[in-house]
Amino acid sequence: MKISAATRVLAIIGNPVAHSLSPIMHNGWFADHGLDAVYVALPLQSEDPVAAIRALGQFGLSGANVTAPYKETAAKAADAADDVVANTLRWAPNGALTAFNTDGAGFVAALTEAAPDWLGRARRVLIIGAGGAAIAIGKALSPNVDAVHFINRTRTNADAAAALLANGHSLRWEDMEQGFAEADLIVQATSLGLEDGAAADWPVGRCRAAAIVAEIVYRPLETQLLARARSRGLLTVDGLGMLIHQGARAFELWFGVRPDALAARRRLIAALRS
Ligand code: ATR
Numbered sequence: 001m002k003i004s005a006a007t008r009v010l011a012i013i014g015n016p017v018a019h020s021l022s023p024i025m026h027n028g029w030f031a032d033h034g035l036d037a038v039y040v041a042l043p044l045q046s047e048d049p050v051a052a053i054r055a056l057g058q059f060g061l062s063g064a065n066v067t068a069p070y071k072e073t074a075a076k077a078a079d080a081a082d083d084v085v086a087n088t089l090r091w092a093p094n095g096a097l098t099a100f101n102t103d104g105a106g107f108v109a110a111l112t113e114a115a116p117d118w119l120g121r122a123r124r125v126l127i128i129g130a131g132g133a134a135i136a137i138g139k140a141l142s143p144n145v146d147a148v149h150f151i152n153r154t155r156t157n158a159d160a161a162a163a164l165l166a167n168g169h170s171l172r173w174e175d176m177e178q179g180f181a182e183a184d185l186i187v188q189a190t191s192l193g194l195e196d197g198a199a200a201d202w203p204v205g206r207c208r209a210a211a212i213v214a215e216i217v218y219r220p221l222e223t224q225l226l227a228r229a230r231s232r233g234l235l236t237v238d239g240l241g242m243l244i245h246q247g248a249r250a251f252e253l254w255f256g257v258r259p260d261a262l263a264a265r266r267r268l269i270a271a272l273r274s
Pocket of ligand 1: 153157189
């Protein structure tokens with residue numbers, strides 16, 4: 001692609017962002033669609049991140065994704081936001097900034113892709129974690145299931161996440177075995193399992209035979225949790241699915257067209273291997 005003065009600029013904003021896969025994903029889609037646009041990673045370090053994000057609009061940025069630790073900042077910086085936590089920003093030609101959260105819908109799309117019949121199967125959900133990702137997933141699943149149980153190292157955070165949902169509950173970290181045994185869908189939504197991170201000894205042996213096990217971690221693509229669930233014959237959903245589908249929704253908000261999720265998966269798996 002030839003970069004010119006007319007090339008539109010989009011970005012992932014966070015800190016750190018050097019290992020983000022979003023530039024590979026979006027630049028791949030720009031090529032698929034013949035768009036004169038480029039997607040870069042912007043590590044933001046600022047005393048006033050709200051002002052820094054707003055300034056990007058003054059430089060003519062078209063859109064951005066936002067990752068830790070700026071998802072709340074992004075929602076605050078926007079003129080209008082659909083949630084208090086945002087992962088997607090879109091600047092209108094007049095400079096007005098709108099914030100969106102596509103994480104929850106992205107997770108549901110990934111789940112539907114891997115387990116098309118999940119709606120009939122998942123009545124009781126266990127979400128491990130109570131951070132931004134866990135809450136976005138809980139909000140998206142809540143209307144479609146009987147109960148959403150958050151289990152979190154810090155119980156008060158699980159209580160707070162549960163209180164956001166009509167059918168939300170919290171469990172003690174010590175009750176992990178019971179939580180696994182009673183769930184139809186288990187979603188690992190913490191950073192546990194990340195390469196070099198602490199590995200948890202998940203009680204996969206307690207899972208129901210028809211349980212679905214999903215991850216948000218994608219480095220490694222097959223976490224210990226997924227490997228053990230697969231070896232038990234359980235249906236699994238890897239973390240790339242949510243990354244790709246939240247990105248596809250962001251792309252659609254910017255360009256009005258849904259990009260090819262499978263093409264992104266091929267490119268991202270190649271990138272993870274290299
Ligand atoms: P994100 O926006 O990616 O969800 P976050 O809001 O910082 O990130 O949330 C991180 C989640 O991972 C939290 O649920 C956190 O648990 P606490 O509320 O107890 O902090 C969880 N987490 C992080 N490291 C963990 C660890 N070593 N063991 C258990 N849970 C962990």
